[in-house]
Amino acid sequence: MKFLLVFDFDHTIVDENSDTWIVKCAPEKKLPNGLRNSYRPGHWTEYMGRVFVYLGDNGVKEDDMERTMTTIPFTAGMVDLLCFIGKNKELFDCIIVSDSNTVFIDWILKAADFHKVFDEVFTNPAAFSSTGYLTVQNFHAHHCPKCPKNLCKREVLKEFLNKQLERGVSYTRIVYIGDGGNDLCPVMFLKKDDVAMPRQGYTLEKKIAQLAQDLSPVECSVLVWSSATDIMSYLKLLIKE
Numbered sequence: 001m002k003f004l005l006v007f008d009f010d011h012t013i014v015d016e017n018s019d020t021w022i023v024k025c026a027p028e029k030k031l032p033n034g035l036r037n038s039y040r041p042g043h044w045t046e047y048m049g050r051v052f053v054y055l056g057d058n059g060v061k062e063d064d065m066e067r068t069m070t071t072i073p074f075t076a077g078m079v080d081l082l083c084f085i086g087k088n089k090e091l092f093d094c095i096i097v098s099d100s101n102t103v104f105i106d107w108i109l110k111a112a113d114f115h116k117v118f119d120e121v122f123t124n125p126a127a128f129s130s131t132g133y134l135t136v137q138n139f140h141a142h143h144c145p146k147c148p149k150n151l152c153k154r155e156v157l158k159e160f161l162n163k164q165l166e167r168g169v170s171y172t173r174i175v176y177i178g179d180g181g182n183d184l185c186p187v188m189f190l191k192k193d194d195v196a197m198p199r200q201g202y203t204l205e206k207k208i209a210q211l212a213q214d215l216s217p218v219e220c221s222v223l224v225w226s227s228a229t230d231i232m233s234y235l236k237l238l239i240k241e
Helices: 018-025 044-057 062-069 078-087 102-111 153-166 181-187 203-213 228-240
Strands: 003-007 092-101 120-124 126-128 134-136 173-178 195-198
Touching: 003 228, 018 044, 018 062, 018 092, 018 102, 044 092, 044 134, 062 102, 078 228, 092 102, 092 153, 102 120, 102 126, 120 153, 153 181, 173 181, 173 228, 181 195, 181 203, 195 203, 195 228
Parallel strands: 003 092, 003 173, 092 120, 173 195
Antiparallel strands: 126 134
């Protein structure tokens, strides 16, 4: 009996968007209007690539970025939740599927000593170039019309589950914890025994509610959370079942 916990990262594990938090490193802690206005929907990774070039051009170094990123606050109750999961790893496999990047997530998890809680992290690959600029790439290519072009979280989840099955691992239940519009696609893939946990007041909760109004509700159960303590209460009930 094993459960799979799938976490989004921004506004779920951390209480901010890691990609916009990095702007604190910029001169006067803001981006020029031309750069800010260059974002096109569905092309966030390319936009962040331009942000990283701007930071590099302004002499922002890896150390400055790391110092800034490790001050990002965790969501209320999240530290306790991750400690609880860490102590119960025999019951929980735990993955992150995020539109952030490998460098940011790695820094934040390692600084708080949470990297061992997660079995795998699926996010946009990032690295520092020989000139010291942070570069980021799309996670994968996919054909899902609903998702941003760099990442379909449903595809990631399906591939992960298939690989686990090949290793002989199947899950009693999947619990998906997220907040954003790009979390709807994987939630719609969940089955009736699974649970979607959208963050209260955020886009995912609103989109799930809209589907129910349109009489095409998601198949899984839905439990809304406002603090990670709510998630921990649910997981404690789950392991008693």
